[in-house]
Amino acid sequence: MAKKITMADGRTIEVECLSCAITSGLIEPAGGTIIETENFHAHQDVAYPVPGLVIVASKRHIHCLDELTESELIECINLVQAIRKAQRDELGIEYVYYFYNEDTTHHFHLWMVPRYEWMNEFGRSVESLRPVLLHARNKMNNKENLDKVFKNIDLLRNALKNYKR
Numbered sequence: 001m002a003k004k005i006t007m008a009d010g011r012t013i014e015v016e017c018l019s020c021a022i023t024s025g026l027i028e029p030a031g032g033t034i035i036e037t038e039n040f041h042a043h044q045d046v047a048y049p050v051p052g053l054v055i056v057a058s059k060r061h062i063h064c065l066d067e068l069t070e071s072e073l074i075e076c077i078n079l080v081q082a083i084r085k086a087q088r089d090e091l092g093i094e095y096v097y098y099f100y101n102e103d104t105t106h107h108f109h110l111w112m113v114p115r116y117e118w119m120n121e122f123g124r125s126v127e128s129l130r131p132v133l134l135h136a137r138n139k140m141n142n143k144e145n146l147d148k149v150f151k152n153i154d155l156l157r158n159a160l161k162n163y164k165r
C-alpha cells in the first residue's frame, strides 16, 4: 500500500516503501548518500537532526535479521563498524546507541544514534531514545545545527570513501 511521505525539505512523495525508494536511488536523502555497498546503503535522516546520526538500510526489501544471507550479514556488520569508527575518528563521538525494529513500516534499517551530553536530561539507555529524537526533530531544526549535521555527513562520507567493500 502506497504511503504519502513528506520529506525533510518539504517535498511530498508517494512510495510503497521509503527504504526501497532511498536505497534504490529513487529518492535522494537530504545530505546525500554517506556510503553504499553492494547490499547496503547509509544516509542520515535529517528530519532527526542529530549530528553524526546514520541510518544503515539493506537494499533488499526484508524486515528481519534472520532474512539476511550470511554474506549480507558480514557485509552489514563490517559496514556498521566502519561507520562507527568514522564517527569516532572524524566526529569524536564516544558512544553510539543502536536501534532497529523489525516491525517497521519501511524495511530493514539500523539507526546509529550518537550520544551527546544534552541527551542526559532525557535519561539514559533505551528509554531516552524516543524523547531525544523528538527533541532533535522539534527543537534542533535550526540553521546552525543543520549546518553541523550536513558538515558531519560530508566528514563521514569523506572518511569512508576508500572503504574496501
Ligand SMILES: [Zn+2]
Pocket (backbone or CB within 6 Å): 017, 018, 019, 020, 021, 060, 061, 062, 106, 107
Ligand atoms: Zn523496501
